[in-house]
Amino acid sequence: MTLQIAPRQDLLDDPGAMRDLDPSGMMDLTVGFAAQCREAVRIAAAFAPGPVPQRPVNNVVVTALGGSAIGGDLLRCLAARETDVPLIVNRDYTLPAFVSKDTLVIAASYSGGTEETLAAYAQARQRGAQIVCVTSGGILADRADTDGAPVWRIPGGQPPRASTGYLFFSMLAALAWRGLLRRSVDADVEETLELLEDLRGEYGPSVATDANPAKALARELQGRVPVFYGAQEYLGVVAVRWKGQYNENAKSHAFANVLPEQNHNEILAWALARRQAPRWSVVYLRDPRERLETPRLAHRVDVTAKVIGRSVRSREVVARGESLLARMFSLVYLGDFASVYAAYLNGIDPTIIPGIDRLKSAMRRFKG
C-alpha cells in the first residue's frame, strides 16, 4: 500500500482518476447509502420474527464490534430519547454482569463471523437473555437458527462499515418489535431517507470541489491529523464514526472526543500537540438547535475553540434536518463521503483493510 504524499490538486474533479483508485467501488456504496437505508427499512419491516415474548425487557445490550457496533452507538443516541429502558453497546468477548433473562441482547455482526460477538452471543445464551441477531449470515446466523433466536438478515457482500443503514434500521426494528419505543418514529425515518437522498446529490463525485462540502472538507484535512469533536448526545458518537471512517477508508490516523468530557482532560494536550505532529485540524460537529436547546453546551464548544486557539486550524460542520435521526445521519453521510475522498487524496483504495484481515486470520489460527 503506497501513500501519495502530494496529491494532484484536481484529483477530486477527475472521475477517471477516482475510479482507478477505487476498484471495489466504495464510492458507489457511499452514493448508494441513501438507497440502502430505504431498502433496509423495507427489509426490516417485512421480517416477521414471530409472536412477541411475554417476558419483560429491562435493559438492552447491543453486542458488536467496529462497523457493526457504530450502528449500535447511533441506536443508543436515539434510545436515550425514545425508550424507557437503558441501552448500552458492548464491544467485548464478555457481557456485563447485569445481563440476565430480562435483557434484550442484540448481537450484530455484518459478517456473522466476528469472534468477540460470537463469544458474547454464547454468554447471552448461558445467561438466558432474550436474543435477536442482525447479520448477513455466517456462524452467527447458523447459531441463531439452531437456537431459535430471531435473525434480521441483511444483504451481504459489502464492507460492514458501508452497511450501517442495514444494521441500524434492523436494530431499530428489533426495538420496535419488542415495543420498546415510546412512539412511532416512522415520520423521522421518512425525513431521514429524504434528506439522505438530497445530500447524495450535494456530496457525490460528480459535484465539483468548489460546490461540494465533502470534497472541500477532505481537501482541507489532507496531510493533517484530523480531530473530530462533538458535544454530548449524538455529536460525539458521530465524531467516533468519522474517526472510524478516516481510519478504515483513508487509512489515516484521526482522533475523536466528546464534550464536555474533552474539557476535563484532552483540552490540555493541545499545549504540546505541535511538537508531536506538525499539522492538526479540528472539526467541530455542531447541531443547528444547540444554541436554543442546550445553550451551555453550545457555549462550551465556542469556548473550547478559543482555548485550543488559533494555532490549530479548525472549522465547524453543522447537521441538517429536523428530527434527531435526520440530523445524526446527515453528519454520518458527510463524514462517509469525506473519508472516501480522503482515501483518494492519499492515493489509496478505500475498500481494502489489510491490517484487519491479517489480524483476523492470525486470531483464527491461534487455538488458545
Ligand code: F6R
Ligand atoms: C470493516 C469494518 C470492521 C468490521 C469489524 C467487525 O468494514 O467496518 O470494523 O465491522 O471487524 O466485523 P463484523 O461487522 O462483520 O462483525
